[in-house]
Amino acid sequence: MAASSVFRPGLFKHKVAIVTGGGTGIGKAISAELLELGEWRRDTHYFLRSAEALEMRQKLPPSSPASVTPLQCNIRNENEVKALVLSVLERYGRIDFLVNNGGGQFSSPAEHISSKGWKAVIDTNLTGTFHCCQAVYSAWMKQHGGAIVNIIADMWKGFPGMSHTGAARAAVDNLTKSLAIEWAASGVRVNSVAPVSNYKELGPSLFKMSVPFSPAKRLGVPEEISSAVCFLLSPAASFISGATLRVDAGQSLYHSMWDIPDHSAWPEAPEGENLEALKDLLNPQSKL
Numbered sequence: 313m314a315a316s317s318v319f320r321p322g323l324f325k326h327k328v329a330i331v332t333g334g335g336t337g338i339g340k341a342i343s344a345e346l347l348e349l350g351e352w353r354r355d356t357h358y359f360l361r362s363a364e365a366l367e368m369r370q371k372l373p374p375s376s377p378a379s380v381t382p383l384q385c386n387i388r389n390e391n392e393v394k395a396l397v398l399s400v401l402e403r404y405g406r407i408d409f410l411v412n413n414g415g416g417q418f419s420s421p422a423e424h425i426s427s428k429g430w431k432a433v434i435d436t437n438l439t440g441t442f443h444c445c446q447a448v449y450s451a452w453m454k455q456h457g458g459a460i461v462n463i464i465a466d467m468w469k470g471f472p473g474m475s476h477t478g479a480a481r482a483a484v485d486n487l488t489k490s491l492a493i494e495w496a497a498s499g500v501r502v503n504s505v506a507p508v509s510n511y512k513e514l515g516p517s518l519f520k521m522s523v524p525f526s527p528a529k530r531l532g533v534p535e536e537i538s539s540a541v542c543f544l545l546s547p548a549a550s551f552i553s554g555a556t557l558r559v560d561a562g563q564s565l566y567h568s569m570w571d572i573p574d575h576s577a578w579p580e581a582p583e584g585e586n587l588e589a590l591k592d593l594l595n596p597q598s599k600l
């Protein structure tokens with residue numbers, strides 16, 4: 313099949329997907345794109361948590377056989393995740409895709425994060441993702457194969473100001489690699505997407521300050537993330553597993569947004585001629 317013919321309505325024929333947090337922001341764009349690619353065929357069902365999913369259902373043309381079903385599930389709770397997976401299987405008999413998009417955090421310097429707050433963020437972003445992967449694998453993908461995409465974050469230079477989510481997302485990056493190997497023999501591909509984007513519900517102001525740090529000199533939008541997710545789910549990515557795709561216009565390779573104030577707290581360099589040279593260099597009277 314030519315690559316150019318891959319992305320068209322009907323691509324995910326008879327597929328069933330679980331998209332956690334699929335009713336807002338990036339998840340909503342992923343759900344919408346999956347639905348669009350399912351427009352012309354039957355038995356395509358997507359499962360979302362948020363009530364906004366109902367809105368999506370109403371927007372589907374009456375002629376479309378694709379469907380979207382919102383289901384409540386707290387991914388932090390293992391039993392709720394297992395129940396979600398069983399309920400999907402009872403209703404639709406298969407699960408082809410899992411997109412672990414549900415997540416959240418608050419911004420705080422590390423020194424002020426309480427143990428409870430730390431656990432809440434790790435539970436949501438790392439343990440929740442693990443619960444979903446494990447439940448879907450055990451109940452379906454182990455026997456039938458499938459594709460999983462985890463949404464992580466731009467934490468490649470650490471994540472100062474959100475150290476809990478940085479640690480959780482780095483762990484999911486590593487989990488992606490472990491599962492890609494452990495589950496290869498079942499025909500399960502596992503990949504991640506590390507996005508930088510914005511969406512209108514949050515308002516541009518929250519992310520506006522990041523624009524100067526983007527090589528693109530603009531924000532990304534959820535539709536630019538969902539296309540990468542659909543690519544990784546699709547047959548166009550049939551030989552890709554254990555990878556993390558950075559969808560950030562190169563931002564992770566560029567400046568850090570974290571400002572370090574001027575200070576003189578750093579330990580002195582060892583004594584010697586190089587230290588003297590360094591002092592000369594930093595001396596405001598220096599001719600260098």
Ligand SMILES: CCC/C=C/C(=O)SCCNC(=O)CCNC(=O)[C@H](O)C(C)(C)COP(=O)([O-])OP(=O)([O-])OC[C@H]1O[C@@H](n2cnc3c(N)ncnc32)[C@H](O)[C@@H]1OP(=O)([O-])[O-]
Nearest residue numbers: 415416417418419420426428429430432433436465466477
């Ligand atoms: C990723 C890249 C870019 C991201 C951008 C953004 O995130 S934009 C933003 C987009 N917005 C989001 O992503 C928000 C999404 N939010 C969430 O997903 C959840 O609220 C959660 C996972 C942060 C916490 O889950 P939950 O509420 O079920 O948690 P719980 O009841 O188990 O423990 C609560 C404990 O957590 C702590 N704590 C919580 N909030 C704050 C805070 N603001 N301030 C300080 N601390 C906070 C506090 O210790 C609290 O305990 P307390 O003091 O109450 O005894």
Ligand SMILES: NC(=O)C1=CN([C@@H]2O[C@H](COP(=O)(O)OP(=O)(O)OC[C@H]3O[C@@H](n4cnc5c(N)ncnc54)[C@H](OP(=O)(O)O)[C@@H]3O)[C@@H](O)[C@H]2O)C=CC1
Nearest residue numbers: 333336337338339362386387413414415464465507508509
């Ligand atoms: N926007 C961005 O630039 C970036 C986003 N990300 C990550 O991408 C993902 C999507 O983010 P975005 O669309 O921006 O943000 P949103 O806040 O719109 O989406 C987060 C979704 O996760 C769901 N969710 C949160 N906690 C749970 C839980 N315990 N169980 C089930 N679902 C849960 C929320 O559902 P509900 O609303 O029903 O609570 C919500 O739909 C998140 O993991 C986010 O951290 C990463 C990097 C950058």
